[in-house]
Amino acid sequence: MALKRARKDLSKVKKILVDGGYSGEKFAQEVKGLIAAEVEVAKRSELHSFAVMPKRWIVERSYAWLEKCRRLWKNCERKLNTSLQFVVPAFLVLLLKRS
Numbered sequence: 001m002a003l004k005r006a007r008k009d010l011s012k013v014k015k016i017l018v019d020g021g022y023s024g025e026k027f028a029q030e031v032k033g034l035i036a037a038e039v040e041v042a043k044r045s046e047l048h049s050f051a052v053m054p055k056r057w058i059v060e061r062s063y064a065w066l067e068k069c070r071r072l073w074k075n076c077e078r079k080l081n082t083s084l085q086f087v088v089p090a091f092l093v094l095l096l097k098r099s
Contacts, residue, residue, distance in 0.1 A: 003034045006080050013037045017059055065094055
């Protein structure tokens with residue numbers, strides 16, 4: 001599990017927002033035991049109906065912003081820390097462009 005390898009880097013994380021694929025008490029307990037963070041699941045309300053869900057929109061929007069960066073389009077890095085080091089500058093560039 002990626003959380004085990006990055007436990008030190010994720011020590012300040014309080015809440016993890018995930019999609020419906022990660023729902024389950026076992027996953028939430030594992031995250032709580034590893035990094036003491038709460039897991040919040042952003043689920044779809046109904047199949048085949050459109051409704052904007054604010055929490056889910058945050059996750060999808062963040063992924064879309066990251067995919068604009070060529071290096072982050074696919075996760076081809078071997079270590080989680082390498083990917084994290086590219087995510088931080090990608091968000092910094094995004095913030096600098098907007099200010």
